Amino acid sequence: MARSLNKFLWLRSLLVKAKYHYYTRFWGMNIHPTATFSLSVRLDKTYPKGIYVGEKSYVAFDVAILTHDRTRGLYRNTKIGKHCFIGARSIILPGVEIGDECVIGSGSVVTKNIPSRCIAAGNPATIIRENIEVGPYGRFLFADIPEAERAADQRKSGTNVRKA
Template structure:
């Protein structure tokens, strides 16, 4: 095992690839993604209406999340917003036209069908508000005194 490298040693490569993808998504597809946001390479951004994707500053979107901005059945092309300092959990789906308020957390595997108020934790299918008036830091990390209340 002496020759194996830690995956953390390749973090620079992952960040470089995400930065290149950001450039492509914002310049070629016209998405509104803040430069300080972080997202997994496996996030599915809707390319049917790419200009309808908006992600705020210091937000984190985990792996296999789908962010939609169109609905073929209802012939809708709408804007979908994720605010500043949000965390979107793995394998969540954000439906078209939804606004996730600043400082909110979306639990893993959630299906967000309605707007999420700022400073809220939502989870489930469909996502429901579990807690309001939370305080988060950068990338939607729950502040310690808030974490004690949730537990």
């Protein structure tokens, strides 16, 4: 089944590019060309110029990025930094700034600013871990290192880094 679905990756890529141009050119959203997002992401069109997504960031499926609060009459900029990953079904509220190299857990409701190089999750989102190292699209730098090699490096340096 997966093999047959791989035949349609070109179609997904085409649709994502079309949606990117729709958001940036028609609505005026500030999304970096290297940022990637799911087709089901929901970006607030009430104040579209308030959405900023940094380079090499990934926004997963069913994420809602909001820029307005109709009940209070607020219109705020919502910013996602560089090299971030926003987990599935998360909600980013108006006026929130997520720093560079952050990972936001699935289903999180981000109500306050998140500093750079952090993992945050929950409702409301709280910082779980700080000073993390991630690469493009919020991927952990040690994710591709074999377990034995990682353990040897930890013994050598005298650190005990938990698996993330």
